[in-house]
Amino acid sequence: MIDYNKILAENPVLESERLVIRPFFMDDVNEVFLYASDDQVTEYLTWSSHTDLAQTEKIVKEVFLGKPGVYAIELKAEQKCIGCIDLRLCPEHDKASFGYVLNRKYWNQGYMSEALQLILNLSFTKLQLNRVEATHFVGNEGSGRVMEKCGMKYEGKGSQEVKIKGNYYDVIRYAILKENWVSLD
Structure with a gap:
């Protein structure tokens, strides 16, 4: 059995040309x-906007710090965190899902695709996963474009699949298999 947490601990930092994916x-x-x-x-996220710095501090401390697979996206040129990407493992099925968020100032510049490529590379080369999947809300086509740019394929729509703040939302599902992955190495 693969020790996923050990592998994640051994790979806490991932780097590309413009980004460092690292612990918070x-x-x-x-x-x-x-x-x-x-x-x-x-x-288009499952959580509401933060209303004060204390709320963010609590989330960073309780949800982000020291959690394997939860990464800050740091822009090398500015040496600051511009977003988050996390990998949610499902060991019994050799698969994972992920979520991400990016500061609006950095949208449409290829940063999230670059970060996702690093996560997919880790997933298939180090973690030896067979499948990585994700969903995005209908209406958030930019997120779908990120997934497509990284080689993920559209798998369908889930009607009223997610309930947030009393409302049901449709989602679009994407996935990529190890056999279809083009490695960065």
Whole structure:
């Protein structure tokens, strides 16, 4: 049996040309608040916009710090956190799902595709997963484009699959198999 947490612990930092994918630090709280408090950023997320810095500090401390597979997306040029990407493992099926969020200032510049490529590479080369999947809300086509750019394939629509704040939302499902993955190595 593969020890996924050990592999994640041995690979805490992933790098591309422009990004460092790394663990969160409490020093990231201000940058996290910038995107977590932006209603446009959180419109298609399962959580509401943060209303104060204390809320963000609590989330970073309780949800992000020291959690294998939860990464800050750091822009090398600015040396600051511009978003988050996390890998949610399902060991019994050799698969994972993921979620991500990015500061609006950095949208449409290829950063999220670059971060996702790093996560997919980790998933298939180090973790030896067979499948990685994700969903996005109908209306958030930008997220679907990120997945498609990374080689993920459309698998269908889930009607009223997610309930948030009393409302049901449709989702679009994408996935990629190890056999279809083109490695970065």
